[in-house]
Each structure stands twice: as structure tokens, then as C-alpha cells.
Amino acid sequence: MKQTLILAVESSCDETAVAVVADGKEILSNVVATQIDVHKEFGGVIPEVASRIHVENISMVIEEALHKANVVMEDIDAVAVTQGPGLVGCLHIGVQAAKTLAWAFHKPLVPVHHIAGHIYANRLITDLKFPLLALVVSGGHTELVYMKDEWSFEILGTTQDDAIGEAGDKVGRVLGLPYPGGVYVDKIAKEGKPMYKLARPKTENPMDFSFSGLKSSVLQFIDRCKRKNETFTAADLAASYQETAFGALLERAEYALQKYHPAQMVLAGGVAANSCLREKVEKGLAEKYKDIEFIIPPLSCCTDNAAMIAVAGYIAYTHGVRGDFDLTADPGIELEEAAQSHA
Numbered sequence: 442m443k444q445t446l447i448l449a450v451e452s453s454c455d456e457t458a459v460a461v462v463a464d465g466k467e468i469l470s471n472v473v474a475t476q477i478d479v480h481k482e483f484g485g486v487i488p489e490v491a492s493r494i495h496v497e498n499i500s501m502v503i504e505e506a507l508h509k510a511n512v513v514m515e516d517i518d519a520v521a522v523t524q525g526p527g528l529v530g531c532l533h534i535g536v537q538a539a540k541t542l543a544w545a546f547h548k549p550l551v552p553v554h555h556i557a558g559h560i561y562a563n564r565l566i567t568d569l570k571f572p573l574l575a576l577v578v579s580g581g582h583t584e585l586v587y588m589k590d591e592w593s594f595e596i597l598g599t600t601q602d603d604a605i606g607e608a609g610d611k612v613g614r615v616l617g618l619p620y621p622g623g624v625y626v627d628k629i630a631k632e633g634k635p636m637y638k639l640a641r642p643k644t645e646n647p648m649d650f651s652f653s654g655l656k657s658s659v660l661q662f663i664d665r666c667k668r669k670n671e672t673f674t675a676a677d678l679a680a681s682y683q684e685t686a687f688g689a690l691l692e693r694a695e696y697a698l699q700k701y702h703p704a705q706m707v708l709a710g711g712v713a714a715n716s717c718l719r720e721k722v723e724k725g726l727a728e729k730y731k732d733i734e735f736i737i738p739p740l741s742c743c744t745d746n747a748a749m750i751a752v753a754g755y756i757a758y759t760h761g762v763r764g765d766f767d768l769t770a771d772p773g774i775e776l777e778e779a780a781q782s783h784a
């Protein structure tokens with residue numbers, strides 16, 4: 442039987458990415474043009490700069506993805522694109538490119554929610570089993586998502602303020618580490634011990650998250666040390682931050698596991714690349730709940746890429762999700778809403 446080929450475009454933040462994936466499983470190509478080196482100079486993503494670079498890169502990345510997959514547009518069954526959430530100017534470039542391709546080659550257009558992409562990245566590793574619990578941890582999101590069945594999403598808890606990735610990047614910045622801070626906090630924490638006491642995140646709903654108090658607690662700790670002329674070890678502070686932040690993640694995930702008894706639990710999003718979090722899930726959850734299958738995706742599947750959008754796009758396509766040519770980028774789109782079929 443002929444495979445279903447999805448070409449997907451992802452441009453929600455600082456990666457211009459295009460992939461071709463067969464049957465939502467087999468990667469034929471997965472091209473990512475990252476802007477990290479540019480944003481490093483500014484210590485963070487400047488949205489206007491990011492959009493500008495997407496415009497410069499997008500055509501080349503599309504061509505390369507088709508070339509590497511050894512296909513032409515005529516072979517593609519549908520064009521998927523991240524509609525949101527993300528930076529509006531950045532999303533806009535991807536949506537325009539995808540609409541143009543769909544229109545010019547008479548292909549169905551499939552809008553995809555970025556978080557659905559992060560969750561479905563795990564389908565590149567293994568078959569997903571439902572009910573499924575996803576712990577989504579990225580630069581913009583911290584969510585516990587329950588999927589009773591394929592392509593059904595229920596948000597059990599979300600962050601009340603900062604996303605975990607954002608908090609990690611901020612902690613990295615105050616420690617004088619390069620962008621993206623979370624990656625370097627992970628690196629230096631390996632040499633440190635979690636010996637400093639920081640504010641533990643508190644939330645009303647046991648499955649919600651909050652990281653701004655913890656972030657402030659790190660800032661106050663550094664200020665206090667400076668004021669009192671006391672020294673502290675950056676590695677120990679990084680380790681203490683990670684211990685507190687990921688401890689909070691695990692507590693909430695465990696609460697959801699006990700309440701919902703999923704068949705599978707997956708990690709998703711950029712922060713899933715964190716070595717401390719991966720170890721905590723392995724030792725703190727997987728070894729304890731042996732009747733649940735835990736999927737910790739390889740690092741390449743964690744951070745933004747278009748293969749994950751192609752996989753979610755394939756599932757959306759088979760569920761009848763379609764976008765028309767007045768589709769626009771939607772930076773605030775909700776996951777549950779995005780899963781609905783479009784006319």
C-alpha cells in the first residue's frame with residue numbers, strides 16, 4: 442500500500458524546520474536551521490530578528506527537506522504546519538509557506554498545535570498506548586496532558602506563571618551562562634550538589650505548576666550572598682534549582698499517574714532533554730510504577746523540529762483536520778480546540 446507522506450513546516454520560535462515523514466512514523470528527512478548562534482549574542486530570542494531569519498531560510502529548508510527525502514511536492518499527500526502557540530511573526534512565516542505549497546500543488550493543509558507535535562514526537566520511537574499521560578516541558582509550556590484515545594487531549598494541569606524552560610533559561614542568565622541557559626544549568630549542575638534551600642513551588646490544583654517564585658528565590662539567594670559578601674558555588678545553586686524544579690514536576694506527574702492510571706507516560710518538549718529530569722523520571726517513576734510504560738524520547742526528538750509536526754499532522758490528517766486558505770497563525774491557540782476538525 443502506498444505510504445502517506447506528510448511534509449511539515451515548524452517555525453514557532455527560533456528553528457526553521459521542515460520534514461517529510463511517511464505514515465507518521467518513518468522520517469525521510471528532518472531539516473532544522475537553528476538560529477541559536479544569532480540569539481546567543483542577544484542572550485535570548487528577539488522576535489523580529491527570528492522572523493526575519495525564518496524568511497531568509499524557509500525556501501532553502503523546504504528544498505533541502507524534499508531533496509533529502511528524495512521526493513517532489515507531487516508525491517506529498519498533505520502539508521502540515523504549526524499554527525500555534527509561538528511567536529506570532531515566526532509562526533506567520535511557516536503558515537504562509539505551508540499555505541503557498543498547499544495552494545500551488547493542490548494539497549490538503551493541516552494545522553497542528555505545537556504541543557501535539559511535542560507529544561507525538563514519541564510516536565517516532567514507539568507505538569503510543571492509550572490512555573496516555575504526557576508531561577510537556579518546554580520553553581513556553583509546562584503541562585500535564587491526558588489522552589484517553591488517539592487525538593484526544595485534556596489538560597490536567599498547567600503553569601500559573603513561567604514555563605519550566607523559561608525559568609531554567611533565566612536561572613542560566615543570572616548565573617552568567619550562555620543562551621539557552623537551561624542547557625548550561627544542566628551541564629554545570631552535574632558538578633554540583635543540591636545543598637541550597639530554595640522556595641518550593643506551591644499551587645492550589647495538585648497538577649498545576651508555578652516557577653516564578655522559585656526563579657525569584659534563586660535571584661534573592663544570589664543578591665543575599667552578594668550583600669553579605671558570602672560566596673556560593675554556581676554548580677551547587679544550579680543543582681539546587683534543578684532538584685526543586687524537577688521535584689515539583691515529579692510530584693505533580695505522580696499525582697496524575699495515581700489518579701488516571703495511564704498505560705503509558707511520555708516526556709515531551711525541550712526540557713525533556715535535561716539529564717537530571719530524565720534520571721528522576723527513570724528512578725523516581727519508572728522503577729516505581731512498573732505496570733506503566735515510560736517513554737523518554739532521545740534528545741533529537743525533544744527540542745523543536747518538524748518531524749514531530751509531521752507525525753501529529755499525519756494523525757490530524759487521518760482524523761479529518763483540515764485548514765483552508767484563510768488559516769492564520771494563532772499564538773494563543775488551545776490544545777483541545779486545535780484537535781477539533783476544521784471544515
Ligand code: KG4
Pocket residue numbers: 454578579580581582605606607609610621622623624627710711712713714715716743744745
Ligand atoms: O521545546 P523547545 O525546543 O521549544 C519550545 O517549544 O519552547 O524547548 C526549548 C527549551 C529552552 O528553554 C531550553 O533551555 C530548554 O528547552 N532545554 C533544556 C535542555 N535542552 C533544552 N532545559 C534544560 N536542560 C536541557 N538539557
Ligand code: ZN
Pocket residue numbers: 555559579580710711744745
Ligand atoms: Zn517546542
